[in-house]
Amino acid sequence: MLTVKQNFLETLKRNGxxxxxxxxxxxxxxxxxxxxxxxxxxxxxxxxxxxxxxGVSWELMEGQPYAAPYHGKGAVVxxxxxxxxxxVVVPSFRDSYDWTIARLIAASANPEREFTTVFxxxxxxxxxxxxxxIEGALIALMTEPExxxxxxxxxxxxxxxxxxxxxxxxxxxxFLIHDDWGMKNNLFMHPETWRTxxxxxxxELYAYLHSEAAIVVHHADSFLEPIIMDMVEIGVxxxxxxxxxxxxxxxxxxxxxxxxxxxxxxxxxxDTPDTNEEIIRAEVRRACATYGTGGHFxxxxxxxxxxxxxxxxxxxLIPDEINRYNQEVFGHSS
Numbered sequence: 001m002l003t004v005k006q007n008f009l010e011t012l013k014r015n016g017x018x019x020x021x022x023x024x025x026x027x028x029x030x031x032x033x034x035x036x037x038x039x040x041x042x043x044x045x046x047x048x049x050x051x052x053x054x055g056v057s058w059e060l061m062e063g064q065p066y067a068a069p070y071h072g073k074g075a076v077v078x079x080x081x082x083x084x085x086x087x088v089v090v091p092s093f094r095d096s097y098d099w100t101i102a103r104l105i106a107a108s109a110n111p112e113r114e115f116t117t118v119f120x121x122x123x124x125x126x127x128x129x130x131x132x133x134i135e136g137a138l139i140a141l142m143t144e145p146e147x148x149x150x151x152x153x154x155x156x157x158x159x160x161x162x163x164x165x166x167x168x169x170x171x172x173x174x175f176l177i178h179d180d181w182g183m184k185n186n187l188f189m190h191p192e193t194w195r196t197x198x199x200x201x202x203x204e205l206y207a208y209l210h211s212e213a214a215i216v217v218h219h220a221d222s223f224l225e226p227i228i229m230d231m232v233e234i235g236v237x238x239x240x241x242x243x244x245x246x247x248x249x250x251x252x253x254x255x256x257x258x259x260x261x262x263x264x265x266x267x268x269x270x271d272t273p274d275t276n277e278e279i280i281r282a283e284v285r286r287a288c289a290t291y292g293t294g295g296h297f298x299x300x301x302x303x304x305x306x307x308x309x310x311x312x313x314x315x316x317l318i319p320d321e322i323n324r325y326n327q328e329v330f331g332h333s334s
Contacts, residue, residue: 004113011297012238021299026113030305031172033101035102054127077130115174123180181198224246264299280314
């Protein structure tokens with residue numbers, strides 16, 4: 001029987017031989033928190049409003065699980081993309097950070113089960129629309145391509161330095177990078193727009209990470225069928241968050257092992273106040289049985305972190321049902 005790490009690597013290989021389905025995030029040791037993530041101020045941890053390192057306002061309401069960007073009156077950083085040089089203050093990096101906690105977490109990783117993993121939220125498109133609001137960002141892509149190109153290049157330069165500092169200090173084996181490029185049933189923009197403005201920057205970033213022997217896991221709980229082969233070209237090793245609204249079976253055939261699809265379990269069905277064991281197990285089993293035979297698939301909730309599940313029963317039953325499936329189909333589980 002392969003170890004968890006060995007089984008993941010076999011799943012990653014185009015002609016690999018995994019002996020069971022990888023069970024969600026089991027192969028990751030998340031180095032949370034790391035000092036760059038703390039300094040970025042991304043999101044909020046306590047109810048109220050706050051501002052991140054880019055000047056973007058966030059709001060966490062009582063009773064809500066996660067913070068959301070706040071773009072109310074007077075809170076939008078960049079109303080006119082042409083004014084980005086005057087309005088956008090790119091965060092600076094300090095000469096040194098305290099890496100103690102992150103390194104202690106890394107040292108505690110199980111060598112047979114876990115790859116050290118850093119979490120990098122607020123992707124290139126996300127940072128762009130956080131600064132402008134989603135409507136303003138999408139309009140700017142159509143009306144002010146020159147200014148948008150300049151701003152995105154500046155954000156991309158910051159992001160490159162960010163990952164370089166992480167590599168220099170933590171040498172992570174996996175980068176879990178977030179950038180949602182679509183909704184449930186479509187991209188946020190025409191595929192050619194994405195290819196023009198975003199693809200080159202991601203190709204450069206992911207080429208650098210591969211040069212440092214890192215594995216790229218890109219989270220996008222989105223409909224991405226129109227750019228699936230582009231994702232291969234920019235160097236995504238694992239697409240995490242694949243919604244079942246995508247034709248995952250067809251994509252598996254088209255990819256032919258060139259990228260792993262991780263997701264397929266519809267959180268909208270199971271992570272609800274009125275969920276129950278039967279509903280949860282049925283949806284997990286559907287994903288395993290439907291996509292598992294296509295290869296290069298990791299059953300997982302589509303959320304971008306393992307601790308984002310809202311209801312405890314769901315958190316417990318997803319990995320349990322995957323293990324049951326593996327035991328029944330392959331004769332062993334993790």
